[in-house]
Amino acid sequence: xxxxxxxxxxxxxxLGAQLLRARALGRxxxxxxxxxxxxxxxxxxxxxxxxxxxxxxxxLNPGSYAAGIAYHLGIAAAFALVFVPxxxxxxxxxxxxxxxxxxxxKRIVMPHLRGLSNADDFVSNALATAFAGIAAAGPxxxxxxxxxxxxxxxxxxxGKIRHCxxxxxxxxxxxxxxxxRGTFPPAAQERLHG
Amino acid sequence: MVExxxxxxGLQAFRARLGEADAAHLNACVHCGLxxxxxxxxxMDPQLENVPARKLDLVAQVFRRHFTVLGRLGLxxxxxxxxxxxxxxxxxxxxCSLCGRCSLNCTVGINLxxxxxxxxxxxxxxxxAPADLQATVDNSLRHGNNMAITREDWVETxxxxxDELRAETGDPLAEMPMDRHGAKILFTVNPRExxxxxxxxxxxxKVFWAAGEDWTLASEGWDLTNYGLFNCNDKEAGTITQSLxxxxxxxxxxxxxxxxxxxxxxxARWEGPEWLQAxxxxxxxxxxxxxxxxxxxxxxxxxxxxNTKAVTLHDPCNLVRHGGVTEPQxxxxxxxVSCFREMTPNRAENFCCGGGGGQLAMxxxxxxxxxxxxxxxxxxxxxxAKVVVAPCHNCIDQLSELNKxxxxxxxxxxxxxxxxxxxxxxxxxxxx
Ligand code: SF4
Ligand code: SF4
Ligand code: SF4
Numbered sequence: 187x188x189x190x191x192x193x194x195x196x197x198x199x200x201l202g203a204q205l206l207r208a209r210a211l212g213r214x215x216x217x218x219x220x221x222x223x224x225x226x227x228x229x230x231x232x233x234x235x236x237x238x239x240x241x242x243x244x245x246l247n248p249g250s251y252a253a254g255i256a257y258h259l260g261i262a263a264a265f266a267l268v269f270v271p272x273x274x275x276x277x278x279x280x281x282x283x284x285x286x287x288x289x290x291x292k293r294i295v296m297p298h299l300r301g302l303s304n305a306d307d308f309v310s311n312a313l314a315t316a317f318a319g320i321a322a323a324g325p326x327x328x329x330x331x332x333x334x335x336x337x338x339x340x341x342x343x344x345g346k347i348r349h350c351x352x353x354x355x356x357x358x359x360x361x362x363x364x365x366x367r368g369t370f371p372p373a374a375q376e377r378l379h380g
Numbered sequence: 381m382v383e384x385x386x387x388x389x390g391l392q393a394f395r396a397r398l399g400e401a402d403a404a405h406l407n408a409c410v411h412c413g414l415x416x417x418x419x420x421x422x423x424m425d426p427q428l429e430n431v432p433a434r435k436l437d438l439v440a441q442v443f444r445r446h447f448t449v450l451g452r453l454g455l456x457x458x459x460x461x462x463x464x465x466x467x468x469x470x471x472x473x474x475x476c477s478l479c480g481r482c483s484l485n486c487t488v489g490i491n492l493x494x495x496x497x498x499x500x501x502x503x504x505x506x507x508x509a510p511a512d513l514q515a516t517v518d519n520s521l522r523h524g525n526n527m528a529i530t531r532e533d534w535v536e537t538x539x540x541x542x543d544e545l546r547a548e549t550g551d552p553l554a555e556m557p558m559d560r561h562g563a564k565i566l567f568t569v570n571p572r573e574x575x576x577x578x579x580x581x582x583x584x585x586k587v588f589w590a591a592g593e594d595w596t597l598a599s600e601g602w603d604l605t606n607y608g609l610f611n612c613n614d615k616e617a618g619t620i621t622q623s624l625x626x627x628x629x630x631x632x633x634x635x636x637x638x639x640x641x642x643x644x645x646x647x648a649r650w651e652g653p654e655w656l657q658a659x660x661x662x663x664x665x666x667x668x669x670x671x672x673x674x675x676x677x678x679x680x681x682x683x684x685x686x687n688t689k690a691v692t693l694h695d696p697c698n699l700v701r702h703g704g705v706t707e708p709q710x711x712x713x714x715x716x717v718s719c720f721r722e723m724t725p726n727r728a729e730n731f732c733c734g735g736g737g738g739q740l741a742m743x744x745x746x747x748x749x750x751x752x753x754x755x756x757x758x759x760x761x762x763x764x765a766k767v768v769v770a771p772c773h774n775c776i777d778q779l780s781e782l783n784k785x786x787x788x789x790x791x792x793x794x795x796x797x798x799x800x801x802x803x804x805x806x807x808x809x810x811x812x
Contacts, residue, residue: 207448208403217653221704231489242729243414243485250414254487299413301428302437307411344450346410349488355404357489363401367650368704369728 190268193336200343201351208355220366227365231357234371250292256285261314264321268335271324280322286315306345313338314347385506387460391446393505394460397498397612398447405490406443409433415492418485420731420755421475421748432482432492435471438464439499460502469508472496474745477752478610479697479732501612509611510742516607520620525603527571535599537574541582548582549589549805556585559631560596566633567595567667568604568624568648570641570773577773580793583800584639587671590803591679595637601627604644609651610738617647618655624648628662635663637670640794642696642772643736646703666699668771671799672708675715682802687717689791691798692765694723694756694779695730696772709771709795716802717767723759731755733770735778750785753778757786767791769798 238244244251260282263275290311293299317334320327327334342348364370415432416422422430429435442464444450444457451457458464478493486492503509520526525534535558542556557563567588573581588595601623608617628636638645649664674680693713700706706727713720723730734753739745756779760768768790770776779792 204407204448208400208407211399211403213400214654217657217659218650219659235484235489241485242725243418243487246417247414250412254412296413298416298422298426298428298431299411302411302413302431302433304411349408349410352404352408353488355400356408356491359401359404360483360486360489360491363491363494367702369701369706372728 188268188332189336190332190339193339197339197342201348204343204348205351205355208352216366222365222368222370224362224365227363227370228358228361230365230371231361235361250289253285253288253292256281257289257314257318258282260285260318260322264318265335267321267324268331271328276322276324279318283315283319283322286311286318290315309341310345310347313341385462385465385508387462387465387506390465390502390506391460394442394498394502395447397501398443401491402495402498403443403447405492405495406436406440408488408490409436409440410488411437412487415482415486418482420477420479420481420734420752423731424751424754425748429471430475432476432486435476436490436492436495438467438471439495442468442499443495465503465506465508468499469503472499473503473510473513473738473742475748477697477732477734477736477739479736480701481697481729481731484701484728497612500610501614504611504613509613510738510744512743513607513611513738513741516738516741517611517613517616517620520603520605520607521616524600524623525571526605526607527575529571529574531599534574534602537578538581538597541578541585545582545585545589549586551589554585554589557596559599562632563594563596564634565593565595565637565670566628566631566635567597567637567639568602568627568644569597569639570605570644571603572773572777573639577776577794580640580773580797583794583797584667586800586803587674587680587796590805591674596631596633598627598631601630604638604641604648606644606647606652607738607741608655609643609647610741614655617651621648621652621655624652625656625660628660633662635665636660637665637667639667639773640771640796641774642698642700642703643774645705646698649703666703666705666708666771668699668705668708668712668795671795672711675712680799681804682716682799683804684716684718684802686802687767687798688719689717689766690719690721690764691717691767691769692721692723692760692763693726694733694760694768694770694772694775695727696770696775697730697732697736699772700730701728709769712795712799713769716798721763721765723763731759733775733778733782735774735781740774740777749778750781753782754786757782757788760788760790761786765790767793767798769793769795771795 260279263278267275317338320334419432441458442460445459480493483491516526519528538556545554606620645666733756734749739749
């Protein structure tokens, strides 16, 4: 059996349990009347707010933003390569692996990032980058690819890669918060208080 | 630091704050470090401790150890102990003005101030909130206002200002009504106004006078500030909010109008109902929205030729990013000054002046506050303006200090002062 399958099950179950646990902490009813639309805030949080020009942190670090996008696309391509061989996907996975290496180098070189980093940051990067690299090198590595995939899947809920699930919940809550207050989307500020 | 810290109490207070959103925010950081430059503390002093994610990490570690299965098994996180409590204190009280700029810039979308507030609540429950900040809260609870101004002094100051207003407007009937039952608007002010900036209170009164508004001040429940927002003791914050609600009920007013104060607006408009766990039976508006409406409806007229110096506008975080009031002040200034220059960045992306989050009330961190304010000083200098308008008395205090420290040589004014200076009024028809 492909070892990625039980590992995927483990990953899904643990991430699901973690999300349920977060859910169980509950949401408080809010009493202050909304000034804006929380749903519009959520929509903006998942669209406009993620565009490169919408954030100063991205405007100041376009290279990191590009590397981040390439890294995530590369990992997605690597997952697809576990099941479907494809040259285009392999190229994307290679790009992802290179982006992972560049982000690792940045983490080591930049003092504030180095200071911020712990073992989890390095393990997460190593597993994901290696997975993308191995996928890109197929078919030579086709026998170890499922195992690399399984290792990554087993690790995901244990370290910071759990953000693949929490990203959505976190961004949803940020969007709802600023949407309610009329800060998101930016154009709403004019409309609501006009 | 006190001898023994009741860590259990801290954990309980922390736990009481945790909801789904907090769990999401505490689980989502990827340590990309892209939030570093969004924080004015880091910009002006690029050390690791000033990186927002580092501050977040300290809180997340405790969350993981005490509130997750892996943590309870000792496999992740770090326990809340004396050393961690000290680290929290330094991070969330000493290096953060809760301005929220990092949350807009976070790759993931983490609401960092939200979790910092949970940590502040825990520290306060353990008796570790900075004593001077706590004293400000205690003043409000004991005296009804954060500067312990007596009722007599408050009433006398308003009386004196009313005389000044009559002299200035030439209208012997101009009023600063106190405790007028059934007035449409109850206007609340920051105690800094009667204490240090009476002219700004007089300016607000002049605007109400020019608009012919039906308004009143309250002899009790008149302080719009609420430092419970900063020590994060919701019970104390709720008690302070209740005095505004009581004043509204006692006087039977329709709308509570919050004078120019960022955290005061956020407290009364957004947090108050949550602290009280009940919706208000009245409306809450910022004085900026009210003045904007007066101009829009032609209830007051202004001449921008009365304000000819170059003007820039500071966006108080609690009013703009966290309050959603962004445009009224801009529309007002567009009509009342002849030369307006935006700061860069502005609106929700503004930089905190450095005085937020209760920093102005925490003496121990003054040096950091002044240093972090360098970011705002630079924005002001770059704008080339000679007047900085700040619709927040807290910001005005900090900006005044920055003005001296960074030799900016600017005037600092409220929006109401600009409007009052530009008012075009009919010659008085009453007695001289
Ligand atoms: S809330 Fe403001 S002061 Fe606090 S860490 Fe974020 S950017 Fe810095
Ligand atoms: S930007 Fe967000 S995800 Fe990245 S380090 Fe800062 S807080 Fe963490
Ligand atoms: S002091 Fe002013 S700028 Fe700073 S957090 Fe408060 S409202 Fe924001």
